[in-house]
Amino acid sequence: MNDTTAAHQRATGHGRPTTPGGAWIGASVGRREDPRLLTGRGRFTDDIQLPGMLHAQFVRATVAHATVTGIDLSAVLDVPGVVAAFTAEDLELGDITARLGRPASEFVATAMPVLARDRVRFVGEPLAVVVARDAYAAEDGLEAAKVSYEPRPPVVSAARALAPGAPLVHDEAPLNTLLDVSMFATEGIDAVFDGAPHVVRVRASTGRQNALPLETRGAVASWDAREDQLLLQTCTQVPHQVRTVAARCLRLDERAVRVVVPDMGGGFGLKCVVGREEIAVAAAALRLDRPVKWIEDRKDALTASFLAREQHYDARAAFDADGRILALDADVVCDMGAYSCYPFTAGIEPLMASAEMPGVYKVPAYRVRGRAVTTNKAPTAPYRGVSRPQYVMVMERLFERAARELGMDPVEIRRRNVITDFPYTGVNRITYDPGSYRESLDLCERLVREEGWYAAREEAAAEGRHLGIGYACFSERTGYGSAAFAQRKMEVVPGFDISEVRMDTSGAVVVTTGTMSHGQSHETTMAQIVADELGLDIAKVRIHQGDTDRVTYGWGTFASRSIAVGGSAVRLAAAKLGEKLCRIAAARWELSPDAVELVTGGIRRRDGTGEVVGFPELADIAYLKAHLLPKDVEPGLSATATFDVFNDGTFSNATHGVVVELHPGTGQVEILAYLCVEDCGVAINPQVVEGQCRGGIAQGIAGALFEQVTYDDQGEPSATSFMDYKVPTAHEIPDVLIRHLQTPCAFTETGAKGAGEGGTIGAPAAVLNAVNDALRPTGTELDTTPITPETVQRAFGRTVEHPS
Amino acid sequence: MTDTAPRERQLITLDVNGERHELLIEPRRTLVDALRHDLLLTGTHVGCEHGICGACTVLVDGAPARACLMFAAQAEGARIRTVESLAEDGELSDLQRAFTEHHGLQCGFCTPGFLMLAEGFLAERPAATKEEIREVVASNLCRCTGYQTIVEAIDDCAARRRKET
Amino acid sequence: MKPAPFVYHRARDAVGATRLLAELGDESKVIAGGQSLVAMMNFRLARPRHLVDVGGLxxxxxxxxxxxxxxxxxxxxxxxxxxxxxxxxxxxxxxxxxxxxxxxxxxxxxxxxxxxxxxxxxxxxxxxxxxxxxxxxxxxxxxxxxxxxxxxxxxxxxxxxxxxxxxxxxxxxxxPRPARYAALTEFAERRGDFATVSTVVALDLRDGAVHGGRVALGGVAPLPVRSPEAEAVLARGGPAGPELFTACAGAAAAAAGPPDGVSGDGDYRAALIRELVRRACEEAVSR
Structure with missing residues (x-):
């Protein structure tokens, strides 16, 4: 573990390694994506124009729960500009069904039809696709569709879903429960609670959120007669999974479907599941034999897309007199909405929470029950952080509450409980690789103190103002391999990644990766890895991803897997190519391959004699003078490697410190300072890591204070525009002071751990703790997010007169 | 079906990035759709179509405006500038360079809107303080960066411009 | 989110605009900057058959x-x-x-x-x-x-x-009249949004004393309203200071009886009125 702040500052010279011939890894190399994105030359899904292209929109359910008694599209076809309209019956598509390999007592699989047939389960569910000359006419067409319903009582909350006698969202899922697991249940845990000097309880709820990539979902489907293949251009984080589902639903061989991902305007997990609309659009394109484009509008993106995060916790923790945690018992209910998402299933949130809730703490006894319930609300996808923002919030609230009860400092109680000896195998049977939990906590507290916030809090209190300081200390499992996902009993088991590195005769390389950048800068960071491994200038390295015909296979980008897993595959493939280059060079000099080495720009003898032979020269032999190759070396210069993680993955960690001021008159929560001490192992590109931290923190703050998808008691969504769904702006999001620690991962090829989600995970807990600290004089404690100004104002209104 | 007005097209002329274009379009076509789908200037993006996110921000007679809240017909006679006009001869402008140096973009979807917002604002207020810049940056939504680096990029660009003059 | 079709008319002058409006009847709508109207049209919450553009006047x-x-x-x-x-x-x-x-x-x-x-x-x-x-x-x-x-x-x-x-x-x-000592302030959860509650206070301020004034409130009724109760407090007059302003704000809050809305219930709105009127009074004085 090193404090790399100074090193990082040295390394932020833009665009190059800090020293000539120095490492690309660790330098804040300027992003190679930027020039096209800054000049308007990016190519996003909606930028695609094909000859004869038509435009689709969807007839969507206007009631939350009903039997569909009829869909009449006859008037739609009379609308000027409308070309066609299809129902489920017209298109005859297979369903999308996500499964877990768990017994029926634990998991119920439910089918999601591409277009709803006889039943609708949420407002916004697609019932028919209307295809028209342009997007305007398509929307005109929607107004002419007539759908008749026989309403059923809607199930709009998890509590209602679980109540005895509740109407069923899916007839095959009793008690509206799609997943119900009880895990760990350490022997004697009840006795621990009975005998503990202190038991604290937190009942917390978190609001339903939309991951909200600024680019909505969309797809352009066309049939390529020459390739005898469907071309589906769509913004997805998981192109190969979309290919699989499209091929199955359309009853095509997978080779007859090519999924290509253009530039993508964010995803954050919302785009890591397979949606229904892209499949319907593909079917319409096949049926009409014309390209069809669908771009989701914002209203649909807010109401009919994939949501996340609505969870309810009832958690207890037992502590000894010194503030050491003795046991944790939690009941977790996740409101997953109307359908199970593919490939993760509705189990994704409760399984994540159940497996990982003890987090960074040494919890000796643990019991958890995790449930996924289905309701008549838009379905969910694994949004950045997946359950960790919630269970970290609950854990951090438990520790804060215990600290209050014991009269301890909130940082000190954490200090006594964080894992310090690694590897550590927890009560949840997960082995944690080395991290800097304690160090990040200490450094974060020190920074808050050095920045003067403890003193400021005292001064403010003396003036009758309300400052609060809050922390969150947490880890984030990243680099899940097949083994970790298999443990969840997923039927479709993600994990490994494949990379191919190919060098051409000019000595430039093209690298494929199964990951899928949607803002994370892979074109830069993956190229840094290859440039280092081969001693190439980064300008000679080009990254390709997001094309199922070009990339052998890939699991895409989610769960902070890209650099840890994908980056490792990329490095291994580059190293293999390096070996081949060495063998060609060695043969040329009649040396053993061990006697030569890769240096910047080529290969030389290890003894330092002779000249460096450049890559173009070696490539010339590999391709154009293959007769010169040694017998055991095949022509061409390409290498493929796979990488997988065979243990429990690697844990990034961080501590966030937040200072807020509450304004009693309005209830406004103002964030005065935000500090983040993070450790993601080796940072390939520190500037990119910081970008991930800041962006993640902004989304975490959004969940803590602003954003919530709400429904009325009939299941009608009430946030249908950005007026109601309050994405925070630069006015609400504070600057973030970031410090880096570095505990390299021992088993990824670069020492990197994942860095994509941490910011989002820590922010809600830290903000909530800071608000509660500032609320101390009121006696009110809040455990539910988002915290609204009204709640805060009311806490003050009840208890204290504020100064005017 | 709801009774609707006839769908007649009309001929309009748009002045975009110094070029004049004639378009035969329905009057309901928004400026951003006309720019993107008729003129194929796809650098300007669509994020919400109700004026909140700012991904479609362009300059109308030099002032930043939402291209989703204007019909193309309303833009006749105005000078429109889009993100495609910023770089000259393949060289990024100082504002664009500042965005890349400060890592003011990740997915890049909101970026053209922020660039045009800043371009219009700095032209009017070259001496803007960082706090004023932050307030203006609050006009648009970004989901990736947390805004800090966007504010810093614009502030840095403004400072450099002041130094040069 | 594309608007329904309409016929576009460009007015050449103000009189021409009114003539067009009279001719086209009540299915026509004036568009100026369009910053509210176009958003409503994109949601198809507004769907005029005729749009009279006065933007060029x-x-x-x-x-x-x-x-x-x-x-x-x-x-x-x-x-x-x-x-x-x-x-x-x-x-x-x-x-x-x-x-x-x-x-x-x-x-x-x-x-x-x-x-x-x-x-x-x-x-x-x-x-x-x-x-x-x-x-x-x-x-x-x-x-x-x-x-x-x-x-x-x-x-x-x-x-x-x-x-x-x-x-x-x-x-x-x-x-009609200058309002030297006046201020508008408001509160929304997010900057730039329509206010949950907004207020304008205009004080008749002479020699450090208030001799009357006006208080208007937004977000508390279907239309912006004056608060006679708060204005009565100002009319009684007194030194421009916390005591008077708190009383004025309290009167506005007590009388407003604001409706429950999406952003906060009635009690919360009353609290906001109290806070905002007080702030507006202070700001008005400081001009």
């Missing part, structure tokens, strides 16, 4: 001061024009208008949105509507029969409803 883009101390604002003056107007252009005692503009949406909205458009749209939380009510503005409407002047108290009639006839065009807003 530059003759309605002006700020005029006169010897009577009044400020006349042309209906097509943008928020941004007011925001950036010099003291000289704005006239003495109208700085409150300029300061209030920071609350109107965001810069790209203010560059297109117009004073007349905002007032004609009659949103209960819109800043111009509130300013008009608080400062006793008169709306000048041009119709087929000529001009008429409508006092603010009569102009706003309910949710998005004004006294304008379908064939009338709002051409000018007259602020």
């Amino acid at each position: 530059r003759e309605l883009d002006y700020l005029r001061t006169g010897p009577d101390g009044a400020l006349r604002v042309g209906a097509l003056t943008t928020h941004h024009t007011v925001e950036t107007a010099s003291d000289e252009r704005l006239g003495s005692g109208f700085a409150v208008l300029r300061a209030a503009m920071e609350w109107v949406g965001h810069l790209p909205i203010r560059t297109r949105g117009t004073v007349g458009g905002s007032i004609a749209h009659a949103d209960a939380t819109a800043e111009w509507c509130l300013l008009a009510v608080a400062l006793d503005a008169e709306m000048v409407a041009l119709g087929p029969g000529g001009e008429r002047r409508i006092p603010a108290a009569d102009f706003f009639q309910g949710y998005y409803t004004s006294a304008l006839d379908p064939d009338e065009l709002l051409v000018e807003v007259v602020f």
Whole structure:
């Protein structure tokens, strides 16, 4: 573990390694994506124009729960500009069904039809696709569709879903429960609670959120007669999974479907599941034999897309007199909405929470029950952080509450409980690789103190103002391999990644990766890895991803897997190519391959004699003078490697410190300072890591204070525009002071751990703790997010007169 | 079906990035759709179509405006500038360079809107303080960066411009 | 989110616009900056068959001061024009208008949105509507029969409803008297949003003492309203200080009886009124 702040500052010279011939890894190399994105030359899904292209929109359910008694599209076809309209019956598509390999007592699989047939389960569910000359006419067409319903009582909350006698969202899922697991249940845990000097309880709820990539979902489907293949251009984080589902639903061989991902305007997990609309659009394109484009509008993106995060916790923790945690018992209910998402299933949130809730703490006894319930609300996808923002919030609230009860400092109680000896195998049977939990906590507290916030809090209190300081200390499992996902009993088991590195005769390389950048800068960071491994200038390295015909296979980008897993595959493939280059060079000099080495720009003898032979020269032999190759070396210069993680993955960690001021008159929560001490192992590109931290923190703050998808008691969504769904702006999001620690991962090829989600995970807990600290004089404690100004104002209104 | 007005097209002329274009379009076509789908200037993006996110921000007679809240017909006679006009001869402008140096973009979807917002604002207020810049940056939504680096990029660009003059 | 079809008409002058409106009937709608209307049309919440574009009528883009101390604002003056107007252009005692503009949406909205458009749209939380009510503005409407002047108290009639006839065009807003000691303030969860509650306070301040004033509230009723109870406190007068302002704010909050809304229930709105009126009083004094 090193404090790399100074090193990082040295390394932020833009665009190059800090020293000539120095490492690309660790330098804040300027992003190679930027020039096209800054000049308007990016190519996003909606930028695609094909000859004869038509435009689709969807007839969507206007009631939350009903039997569909009829869909009449006859008037739609009379609308000027409308070309066609299809129902489920017209298109005859297979369903999308996500499964877990768990017994029926634990998991119920439910089918999601591409277009709803006889039943609708949420407002916004697609019932028919209307295809028209342009997007305007398509929307005109929607107004002419007539759908008749026989309403059923809607199930709009998890509590209602679980109540005895509740109407069923899916007839095959009793008690509206799609997943119900009880895990760990350490022997004697009840006795621990009975005998503990202190038991604290937190009942917390978190609001339903939309991951909200600024680019909505969309797809352009066309049939390529020459390739005898469907071309589906769509913004997805998981192109190969979309290919699989499209091929199955359309009853095509997978080779007859090519999924290509253009530039993508964010995803954050919302785009890591397979949606229904892209499949319907593909079917319409096949049926009409014309390209069809669908771009989701914002209203649909807010109401009919994939949501996340609505969870309810009832958690207890037992502590000894010194503030050491003795046991944790939690009941977790996740409101997953109307359908199970593919490939993760509705189990994704409760399984994540159940497996990982003890987090960074040494919890000796643990019991958890995790449930996924289905309701008549838009379905969910694994949004950045997946359950960790919630269970970290609950854990951090438990520790804060215990600290209050014991009269301890909130940082000190954490200090006594964080894992310090690694590897550590927890009560949840997960082995944690080395991290800097304690160090990040200490450094974060020190920074808050050095920045003067403890003193400021005292001064403010003396003036009758309300400052609060809050922390969150947490880890984030990243680099899940097949083994970790298999443990969840997923039927479709993600994990490994494949990379191919190919060098051409000019000595430039093209690298494929199964990951899928949607803002994370892979074109830069993956190229840094290859440039280092081969001693190439980064300008000679080009990254390709997001094309199922070009990339052998890939699991895409989610769960902070890209650099840890994908980056490792990329490095291994580059190293293999390096070996081949060495063998060609060695043969040329009649040396053993061990006697030569890769240096910047080529290969030389290890003894330092002779000249460096450049890559173009070696490539010339590999391709154009293959007769010169040694017998055991095949022509061409390409290498493929796979990488997988065979243990429990690697844990990034961080501590966030937040200072807020509450304004009693309005209830406004103002964030005065935000500090983040993070450790993601080796940072390939520190500037990119910081970008991930800041962006993640902004989304975490959004969940803590602003954003919530709400429904009325009939299941009608009430946030249908950005007026109601309050994405925070630069006015609400504070600057973030970031410090880096570095505990390299021992088993990824670069020492990197994942860095994509941490910011989002820590922010809600830290903000909530800071608000509660500032609320101390009121006696009110809040455990539910988002915290609204009204709640805060009311806490003050009840208890204290504020100064005017 | 709801009774609707006839769908007649009309001929309009748009002045975009110094070029004049004639378009035969329905009057309901928004400026951003006309720019993107008729003129194929796809650098300007669509994020919400109700004026909140700012991904479609362009300059109308030099002032930043939402291209989703204007019909193309309303833009006749105005000078429109889009993100495609910023770089000259393949060289990024100082504002664009500042965005890349400060890592003011990740997915890049909101970026053209922020660039045009800043371009219009700095032209009017070259001496803007960082706090004023932050307030203006609050006009648009970004989901990736947390805004800090966007504010810093614009502030840095403004400072450099002041130094040069 | 594409608007329904409409027929587009471009007005050549104000009279021409009213003639068009009269001709086209009540399925027509005036568009100026369009910053509220186009969003509603994109959601198809508004679907006029005819749109009369008055955006090109530059003759309605002006700020005029006169010897009577009044400020006349042309209906097509943008928020941004007011925001950036010099003291000289704005006239003495109208700085409150300029300061209030920071609350109107965001810069790209203010560059297109117009004073007349905002007032004609009659949103209960819109800043111009509130300013008009608080400062006793008169709306000048041009119709087929000529001009008429409508006092603010009569102009706003309910949710998005004004006294304008379908064939009338709002051409000018007259602020009759300077309001040197006045301030607008508001609260929204997120900057730039429509306010949960907004208020304008204008004080009659002489020699450090308050001798009366006006208090208007937005977001508490279907239209912007004055608070007679709060104004009564100001009319009783006293030193400009916390005691008077707290009393004024308390009276406004107690009497407002605001409706439950999405952003907060009645109690919360009352608390906001209390806080905002007090803040506005303090800000008004500090001008």
